[in-house]
Amino acid sequence: MTNLKRWVLQHRPVGDIKAGDLKLVEEPIRDLADGEVLVRTLYLSLDPTNRIWMSDQDQYMPPVQIGDTMRGGSLGIVERSRSDRFKQGDVVNTGLGGWTSHVIVGGAMLMPAPQLPGVPLTAYMSVLGATGLTAWFGLCDIGKPQPGETVVVSAAAGAVGSIVGQIAKLKGARVIGIAGGKAKCDWLVNDLGFDGAIDYKNEDVGAALDRLCPNGIDVNFENVGGEIMNAVFNRMNNFGRMPLCGMISTYNDDGRPTGPTDFSRILMHRLTVRGFIITDFLPRAAEAMAELIPWVMEGKLKWKVHVDQGLEGAMDSLQRLFTGNHDGKLLIQVSPEP
Amino acid sequence: MTNLKRWVLQHRPVGDIKAGDLKLVEEPIRDLADGEVLVRTLYLSLDPTNRIWMSDQDQYMPPVQIGDTMRGGSLGIVERSRSDRFKQGDVVNTGLGGWTSHVIVGGAMLMPAPQLPGVPLTAYMSVLGATGLTAWFGLCDIGKPQPGETVVVSAAAGAVGSIVGQIAKLKGARVIGIAGGKAKCDWLVNDLGFDGAIDYKNEDVGAALDRLCPNGIDVNFENVGGEIMNAVFNRMNNFGRMPLCGMISTYNDDGRPTGPTDFSRILMHRLTVRGFIITDFLPRAAEAMAELIPWVMEGKLKWKVHVDQGLEGAMDSLQRLFTGNHDGKLLIQVSPEP
Numbered sequence: 128m129t130n131l132k133r134w135v136l137q138h139r140p141v142g143d144i145k146a147g148d149l150k151l152v153e154e155p156i157r158d159l160a161d162g163e164v165l166v167r168t169l170y171l172s173l174d175p176t177n178r179i180w181m182s183d184q185d186q187y188m189p190p191v192q193i194g195d196t197m198r199g200g201s202l203g204i205v206e207r208s209r210s211d212r213f214k215q216g217d218v219v220n221t222g223l224g225g226w227t228s229h230v231i232v233g234g235a236m237l238m239p240a241p242q243l244p245g246v247p248l249t250a251y252m253s254v255l256g257a258t259g260l261t262a263w264f265g266l267c268d269i270g271k272p273q274p275g276e277t278v279v280v281s282a283a284a285g286a287v288g289s290i291v292g293q294i295a296k297l298k299g300a301r302v303i304g305i306a307g308g309k310a311k312c313d314w315l316v317n318d319l320g321f322d323g324a325i326d327y328k329n330e331d332v333g334a335a336l337d338r339l340c341p342n343g344i345d346v347n348f349e350n351v352g353g354e355i356m357n358a359v360f361n362r363m364n365n366f367g368r369m370p371l372c373g374m375i376s377t378y379n380d381d382g383r384p385t386g387p388t389d390f391s392r393i394l395m396h397r398l399t400v401r402g403f404i405i406t407d408f409l410p411r412a413a414e415a416m417a418e419l420i421p422w423v424m425e426g427k428l429k430w431k432v433h434v435d436q437g438l439e440g441a442m443d444s445l446q447r448l449f450t451g452n453h454d455g456k457l458l459i460q461v462s463p464e465p
Numbered sequence: 466m467t468n469l470k471r472w473v474l475q476h477r478p479v480g481d482i483k484a485g486d487l488k489l490v491e492e493p494i495r496d497l498a499d500g501e502v503l504v505r506t507l508y509l510s511l512d513p514t515n516r517i518w519m520s521d522q523d524q525y526m527p528p529v530q531i532g533d534t535m536r537g538g539s540l541g542i543v544e545r546s547r548s549d550r551f552k553q554g555d556v557v558n559t560g561l562g563g564w565t566s567h568v569i570v571g572g573a574m575l576m577p578a579p580q581l582p583g584v585p586l587t588a589y590m591s592v593l594g595a596t597g598l599t600a601w602f603g604l605c606d607i608g609k610p611q612p613g614e615t616v617v618v619s620a621a622a623g624a625v626g627s628i629v630g631q632i633a634k635l636k637g638a639r640v641i642g643i644a645g646g647k648a649k650c651d652w653l654v655n656d657l658g659f660d661g662a663i664d665y666k667n668e669d670v671g672a673a674l675d676r677l678c679p680n681g682i683d684v685n686f687e688n689v690g691g692e693i694m695n696a697v698f699n700r701m702n703n704f705g706r707m708p709l710c711g712m713i714s715t716y717n718d719d720g721r722p723t724g725p726t727d728f729s730r731i732l733m734h735r736l737t738v739r740g741f742i743i744t745d746f747l748p749r750a751a752e753a754m755a756e757l758i759p760w761v762m763e764g765k766l767k768w769k770v771h772v773d774q775g776l777e778g779a780m781d782s783l784q785r786l787f788t789g790n791h792d793g794k795l796l797i798q799v800s801p802e803p
Contacts, residue, residue: 187703187733352728365525366745371732386728389721390690394709394740395525402732407704 131156133227134197134441139190140181143379143449148181149197149226149442156229159209164234166203166221168461170252171438173199173445174286175350175375184383187404197226197441202240202252204465210234216465218248226441228461246423248464253456254290254423254430255416257405261372262290263415264408267298269370269401270346274299277340279359282350283324284311286430286456287372291348292321293428294418300346303339305332305355307451314454319429333358343367351376352384360387363398371402379449431455469494471565472535472779477528478519481717481787486519487535487564487780494567497547502572504541504559506799508590509776511537511783512624513688513713522721525742535564535779540578540590542803548572554803556586566776566799584761586802591624591794592761592768593754595743599710600628601753602746605636607708607739608684612637615678617697620688621662622649624768624794625710629686630659631766632756638684641677643670643693645789652792657767671696681705689714690722698725701736709740717787769793 130153140148159165180191180198191198201224205217210233213219218240224230240251253259265287272278278295282288283304292302292315303323304315312324323339325332332355336344343364349356352374363369377384393400408415422428433453435444438461447453468491478486497503518529518536529536539562543555548571551557556578562568578589591597603625610616616633620626621642630640630653641661642653650662661677663670670693674682681702687694690712701707715722731738746753760766771791773782776799785791 185727185730185733187735374729374732377729383727384729385726386724386731388723389523390724391712391715391722392523392740393724393738394712394742395523397525397740397742397745399737399739400731401737402730402735404732404735407735 129156130154131227131229132438133225134438136181136191136193136195136197139183139193140178140379144178144181144442144445146442151439157231159207159231162210162234163231164205164210164213164219164237165207166219166224166230166232166237167206168201168203168221168224168228168230168438169218169464170202170249170434171199171226171441171459171461172201172252172257173441173448173457173459175373175378175448177445178378178448198223199226200252200257201225201230201461202248203230208234210237213237213239218242220251226438228438243420243424249432249434249456249458250423250430252458253286253432254428255419258286258456259290259419260408260412260415261405262287262294263419264405264411265370265372265403266291266294266346266348267415268408269403270348270368272298272300272346275301276345277301277303277342278346278348279303279305279336279340279344280348280350281305281355281359282373282375283315283321284454285350288348288350289315289319289455290428290430293319295346296320297422297427303336305359311454327355333361336362346370348372349374353377357387360392361389363392363396365396367396367398369398369400371400375448432458434458434460436460467494468492469565469567470776471563472776474519474529474531474533474535477521477531478516478717482516482519482780482783484780489777495569497545497569500548500572501569502543502548502551502557502575503545504557504562504568504570504575505544506539506541506559506562506566506568506776507556507802508540508587508772509537509564509779509797509799510539510590510595511779511786511795511797513711513716513786515783516716516786526744536561537564538590538595539563539568539799540586541568546572548575551575551577556580558589564776564779581758581762587770587772587794587796588761588768590796591770592628592766593757596624596794597628597757598746598750598753599743600625600632601757602743602749603708603710603741604629604632604684604686605753606746607741608686608706610636610638610684613639614683615639615641615680616684616686617641617643617674617678617682618686618688619643619693619697620711620713621653621659622792623688626686626688627653627657627793628766628768631657633684634658635760635765641674643697649789649792665693671699674700684708686710687712691715695725698730699727701730701734703734705734705736707736707738709738713786770796772796772798774798
């Protein structure tokens with residue numbers, strides 16, 4: 128019988144995550160109780176919010192407790208089952224299954240993963256998973272881009288941002304992406320059909336926005352916070368909408384992030400700033416899937432996954448989120464697909 | 466033939482408004498052209514936004530130009546008419562007629578003032594004017610208080626705030642007002658039915674909010690900005706709404722006002738912050754009036770007007786908005802009612 132391996136939170140990180148904040152432990156897999164299922168993790172999702180969960184700041188879910196398995200979204204395959212709902216070999220959505228090679232779950236709690244013809248399993252961890260839902264609800268439910276309006280998205284080559292920009296194009300908007308590096312910017316414009324891209328590592332973002340958004344900005348899909356957010360915010364039009372999806376540039380900071388330098392712009396330009404977390408929208412997931420699935424099946428939405436191999440390297444992989452050293456949705460393949 | 470008197474903007478104020486920023490000029494009244502009406506101003510509305518219009522900061526309307534009559538809402542009576550729509554003695558809504566004793570307007574542009582039985586003319590400059598509409602749309606259309614929710618309103622004894630709190634009560638919410646001084650706080654609780662009031666001049670606002678809002682805050686109707694806004698913001702519940710109506714505490718400052726110290730609360734608690742200006746809602750005024758008029762006629766809404774006499778003292782009167790040395794809606798009676 129194999130052991131399981133899992134990452135346990137040892138210390139809450141101060142600033143950047145350091146070796147020792149998480150610890151990999153190995154332990155025997157216990158026997159299943161009646162109704163339980165043993166799931167072997169196939170893919171683990173790495174997301175900016177992982178950093179939030181490690182801290183004890185005020186946040187939208189309880190933080191991971193010291194000594195607990197690190198939280199994370201996952202997809203797995205049933206290895207053993209004492210539930211009549213699942214049998215060995217079933218691919219299942221383990222929700223927030225965590226940073227673990229195996230997880231034991233009550234069969235009643237588990238959902239089978241959808242399997243559409245020709246769609247790889249990793250799609251359910253990206254464009255047809257929480258990533259795609261985040262993009263759709265933030266943009267369509269909060270941002271509400273109208274044909275001809277200008278949408279700006281930050282972290283545009285990231286998992287969520289790249290989907291946001293493509294959906295905005297499908298809705299008839301002009302789309303400008305902000306990303307780090309020429310390769311990412313080229314991908315946005317040449318492969319995803321963005322109307323323009325700004326390389327924040329090599330360009331003055333404000334000047335580039337002035338050039339690329341001559342009619343101002345109607346929707347800012349905000350993923351990063353900080354100075355880039357401020358540059359976009361200061362160019363938002365009357366009645367502009369700002370879905371606030373994330374502020375990754377601030378997550379490793381100790382203090383709480385302040386907002387735009389001119390808060391009164393919200394008043395003068397009648398802006399709407401609204402924060403959201405995808406879990407709030409899960410009861411309405413079908414609304415988004417009704418558009419996302421056909422777009423994927425018809426080839427109208429492209430997505431990238433960056434798959435690192437092995438749970439052991441999870442901490443190094445997580446750093447990619449903060450350095451931008453990856454493309455699209457960041458996953459760890461924890462064990463081989465069947 | 467009498468002359469007219471009007472206040473002209475001489476210099477854009479730096480910090481607090483000073484003598485010399487506006488100048489009172491007197492000049493002959495010109496003859497009417499065909500279709501024009503000469504209106505004698507009865508009441509002039511003084512509002513926090515007057516200070517915004519004097520500056521050339523980024524704002525929601527063009528600022529008043531140097532040399533132009535100071536902008537302001539007014540109500541008047543027809544003295545002479547060459548329009549077949551109006552005759553001498555008609556009471557008319559002159560819109561943004563300005564800080565002037567008389568104004569000449571095209572009859573086609575003018576609206577008769579409503580006149581409900583038993584309702585004084587000053588009501589159309591307060592509870593049944595832009596003030597009441599601001600309170601209704603900001604609260605009902607953006608704040609959307611639900612029965613049992615907690616609403617906090619700042620500048621609560623002011624023209625807009627006092628109406629906001631009463632409407633929130635009529636909608637079934639708990640209401641806490643923030644105002645300056647014991648007399649104002651007593652008025653809110655004893656006369657207007659607020660559930661509690663905080664005297665920001667003599668109490669720690671944060672501690673008082675903790676005591677009076679044990680279940681957190683669902684709606685913050687924001688009128689003042691600055692530290693008071695921050696104290697309320699930091700106690701807002703998940704899915705809270707913040708209609709941003711004004712930031713009067715910052716209007717005399719030189720720099721642009723920053724927002725809450727923890728902008729990420731918008732994300733973590735999925736708040737909606739939305740700025741608004743009442744002119745955006747004027748096409749929908751009937752929705753608000755359908756509730757406001759019956760409430761006024763049935764005695765369910767109370768309001769106060771503070772009427773200073775004479776256009777000559779307008780600059781001194783305006784200072785009351787910043788010192789709080791008035792109750793409710795601040796008006797100047799420019800000439801006697803008929």
